[in-house]
């Protein structure tokens with residue numbers, strides 16, 4: 034009897050690996066060796082009981098025969114992120130049954146792959162299980178824990194500084210505007226004139242603080258910008274009055290709208306003669322951003338980042354908008370902040386620029402931010418000065434983290450180092466599994482395409498960048514460089530200089546190149562790369578990197594054969610010539626006919642033969658080329674059935690490099 038029981042030690046609890054859900058089975062059901070769905074109830078567990086959980090999970094797997102004896106489950110709760118084997122365990126099916134079912138749907142999964150929402154729905158339907166999803170991250174979601182604590186706790190809300198993101202099309206003046214506001218000139222020194230690094234700065238107006246997040250202009254930074262919009266209270270969309278609405282203006286507006294953030298339009302470059310603010314207004318009104326003076330609800334502030342015109346108005350408008358939003362926070366709480374930018378700095382280690390959302394951060398706080406955790410060693414304000422604390426709405430640079438946290442990650446302070454470490458570890462494992470799942474999943478369509486091509490050609494790359502934001506932007510752009518034939522395979526991507534281990538990794542995978550952005554290899558690394566035959570390419574401008582990789586990828590693709598028409602002739606007579614066979618007496622009606630080139634014989638509009646010109650004569654002489662309007666005798670290799678009225682079309686095939 035004991036043998037056929039589902040569980041032994043944890044008498045009334047089966048909790049499956051990595052899930053925060055437990056199933057409690059009553060004693061009666063156990064005696065019957067069955068689980069009646071109506072007798073299943075779920076229990077929340079935290080990650081701190083995971084060890085026990087895994088032990089139970091292993092026990093179950095060791096005795097699969099007993100699992101099969103259990104009647105099919107008809108209702109389950111599963112996490113939003115669930116792997117194939119976990120799902121199979123949950124519904125008491127074998128992994129192969131689930132994989133087979135997925136295969137019949139045209140997708141190939143391995144047992145460790147995460148199922149997507151659609152697959153779960155279809156599987157649930159196929160296996161007749163009622164599935165409800167729960168968020169399995171909750172068990173280690175420190176952000177949720179923080180928020181819940183805030184709801185329950187006493188609030189000491191005070192006004193906080195608004196957080197502003199400036200967005201807009203390339204060269205419309207984002208950097209200049211921010212610089213003017215900060216009365217600093219950083220734009221001039223930047224490589225390629227593009228803002229490469231995201232920073233956050235604070236300015237004062239009427240005795241109140243305003244925080245600006247500086248977001249880069251290149252479209253590759255779209256993702257980061259959309260994150261920028263998440264921490265942002267108000268978005269300023271800069272539109273150059275002499276250029277009007279451009280693709281990235283629209284994109285910025287879409288991001289702001291999606292984030293539900295109020296938009297203020299800064300109509301910039303008003304000092305220019307060609308400035309046409311009314312056109313900007315009309316163009317934006319078409320996008321649903323109608324100016325207040327046209328009866329809409331959006332502030333349009335004419336400014337010039339060059340002369341400073343309108344800048345004070347813009348700041349006033351920001352404060353008015355902030356008043357409407359009633360931005361409040363509780364500085365007496367522990368901190369919650371958003372990572373805006375992060376990097377690995379020599380001598381300093383991981384460095385993160387954060388904007389405080391709630392609470393206060395202090396030197397000595399124990400914090401966690403995604404995979405990073407640690408004790409705050411130092412805090413620097415936007416001027417690089419050491420500070421003891423930072424308040425809600427303020428930007429601050431945090432030193433002392435264990436790793437470089439991802440941009441957009443939430444940082445909070447926790448009570449003990451152990452808790453911080455636990456959260457970070459769990460998050461790292463979660464991300465690793467997700468990444469693994471992403472790389473192993475191949476759809477059948479992809480597979481058949483690969484098979485058809487012999488093999489999918491890939492360009493393996495290792496990316497190293499100075500800051501997290503750039504790294505993500507590069508990764509995002511490179512992942513997009515692909516078609517059915519070729520793609521970029523990111524072997525590894527990380528922050529920091531190019532190291533010997535990068536070279537070792539590159540030399541381990543064939544034809545792998547190392548791409549460095551704002552980082553350089555040292556002498557030894559260069560030497561190692563040279564002897565290992567590993568190519569290292571370094572860049573300061575993101576466009577150049579993307580262009581180069583695009584060129585390399587297209588180089589892997591089979592060349593495209595393009596046909597170029599050379600000429601056409603009509604057959605007027607056909608002669609039988611000894612030794613030469615049938616010769617078509619033609620008149621060239623277009624272009625030229627050349628000896629040796631490829632031709633087609635067209636009869637009544639239909640191609641009836643394709644070959645090449647074997648002989649070409651004008652009267653008795655062999656010639657290489659006959660031009661339009663001239664008569665000639667054309668011999669076609671391997672073809673004698675030429676008839677009067679046929680057309681001979683000559684063409685050449687040009688090999689061209691394939692484009693993506």
Ligand SMILES: Nc1nc2c(ncn2[C@@H]2O[C@H](COP(=O)(O)OP(=O)(O)OP(=O)(O)O)[C@@H](O)[C@H]2O)c(=O)[nH]1
Nearest residue numbers: 203204205206207208209227228250302337338339
């Ligand atoms: N005349 C005039 N020129 C301006 C004004 N604002 C910006 N510019 C110029 O426009 C160019 C682009 O300005 P940036 O501030 O670099 O534009 P950006 O939008 O930050 O550009 P990215 O960072 O590349 O996206 C620079 O040459 C500026 O000097 C303005 O109000 N008037």
